[in-house]
Amino acid sequence: MTERLRWGILATGGIAHAFTNDLQLNGFTVQAVGSRSQEAADAFAAEFGIPNAHGSYEALVADPEVDVIYVSTPHPMHAAGATLALEAGKHVLVEKAFTVNVAEARALAELAAAKGLLVLEAMWSRYLxxxxxxxxxxxxxxxxxxxxxxxxxxxxxxxxxxxxxxxxxxxxxxxxxxxxxxxxxxxxxxxxxxxxxxxxxxxxxxxxxxxxxxxxxxxxxxxxxxxxxxxxxxxxxxxxxxxxxxxxxxxxxxxxxxxxxxxxxxxxxxxxxxVKGRGMHFQAEAVERLVAAGTLTGDLLPIDETVAIxxxxxxxxxxxxxxxxxx
Known part of the structure; x- marks a missing residue:
């Protein structure tokens, strides 16, 4: 069995709730959450029993107990959040649509490749x-x-x-x-x-x-x-x-x-x-499998395809x- 990664949740909106719920239903490790306010992070952490709550995205990506970041901000903030995580040495799963345009998508793909990290679009329906x-x-x-x-x-x-x-x-x-x-x-x-x-x-x-x-x-x-x-x-x-x-x-x-x-x-x-839950955990399984194999792009949804989409x-x-x- 693939060794579990420790997940960090970046932003605390509705899709973050759905994803976190599916992760926990299916035995994944949700280690930390980050929000733009400590109050929101604390509330989300209390709801899901998450050990580490951070009052900024910068603090979340710097958390040494986190291996992979799930970016669930509104679309225009995807690129910034994913860039923060990649610069901090974390693998990243970015909510779809991946970015707002192809230029942002290409920049994230290039940064991940330069850092030797996995970046994947959270197009969860592909993995069902x-x-x-x-x-x-x-x-x-x-x-x-x-x-x-x-x-x-x-x-x-x-x-x-x-x-x-x-x-x-x-x-x-x-x-x-x-x-x-x-x-x-x-x-x-x-x-x-x-x-x-x-x-x-x-x-x-x-x-x-x-x-x-x-x-x-x-x-x-x-x-x-x-x-x-x-x-x-x-x-x-x-x-x-x-x-x-x-x-x-x-x-x-x-x-x-x-x-x-x-x-x-x-x-x-x-x-x-x-399926137990909504089925959003299958994409997380893919992330953990790819990271364990040392693979820097998706198989069901390669990063080059995400950029082209x-x-x-x-x-x-x-x-x-x-x-x-x-x-």
Whole structure:
């Protein structure tokens, strides 16, 4: 069994709570938490029984009892938090979307390589057991020739202009928060797109409310994704092949069920997920396995692919006219 690393949690928002809960449910060691205020760090530490609570991110990354840092700040602060951790000699798992643009992503990848450290995007859906099974089914040729993916990530979230999802200065909008899921799935199945076509609607704050993107690939294959923060949709996905299809149920990017259905309508397989917690710990397992092996990039999601995906998001933003403050 891989020796457990000691995790430090950088920032104390909702996603940090979910991740920490999954780590502890599944036997990982959460050693420390850091926040911009000692009060917030103490409260988070008390909630989860974490030994070390730090009132600054600098103190957290300097903690000698921490091996790896999980960065869970809002998107525009990802690069700064990850840079702090890497400069302090810590491996890093960075919440998705990895950064706000490809330039920041490339800089983090280069810094990690120079420091001999692992930096990984926390695209946790890639590591879920049902996704592993889907890749096996496709590799076995069960679907025939892979043709297309259709996936949505649509939620009815707050319309408060000050809410993070609507605040451009916090990287708010549907694309970075929600769109990254189906877009990363498209990359997982098909690799780099040959063409990208995108369109969007916007909130009064300037944040993107809904983003549709069509990725085109060699041989006529395509991926169609839609993400929105102002409408609740099915959050389902379909992978189509010439011989069969995979229908992934609500919520497709979390532990769920799917069916493999032949072109004649025959059900070939049904898969049901059995996961303790939300399933966010599988990405942490990958981090610990890679570090133990001395590997400095991911296997299911190599850092070069994360950087390239950020390039796709940049191109979508160019087409829809979305610019974040400070760019």
């Amino acid at each position: 057991p049902h996704m592993a099974r889907i890749r096996e089914i496709i590799a076995a040729g069960t679907l025939g020739e892979l043709r297309s993916l259709v996936a949505d990530h649509t939620q009815l979230l707050s319309d408060d202009p000050a809410h993070r999802i609507n605040a451009l200065e916090l990287g708010g909008g549907a694309l970075l928060d929600l769109g990254i899921y189906p877009i990363s799935f498209a990359w997982d199945l098909f690799g780099a797109p040959r063409t990208i076509q995108a369109t969007a609607t916007f909130k009064p704050t300037g944040a993107d409310a809904g983003v549709a993107a069509v990725f085109g690939y060699d041989g006529g294959r395509m991926a169609v994704t839609f993400s929105a923060s102002d409408t609740q949709g099915p959050n389902s996905a379909v992978v189509l092949g010439t011989e069969a299809r995979i229908e992934i149920d609500h919520i497709w990017y979390t532990p769920t069920t799917f069916r493999v259905i032949a072109a004649d309508g025959t059900q070939l397989e049904e898969y049901r997920s059995e 950020m390039g796709s998001l940049d191109e979508i933003r160019r087409q829809i006219g979305l610019v974040y403050p400070g760019e």
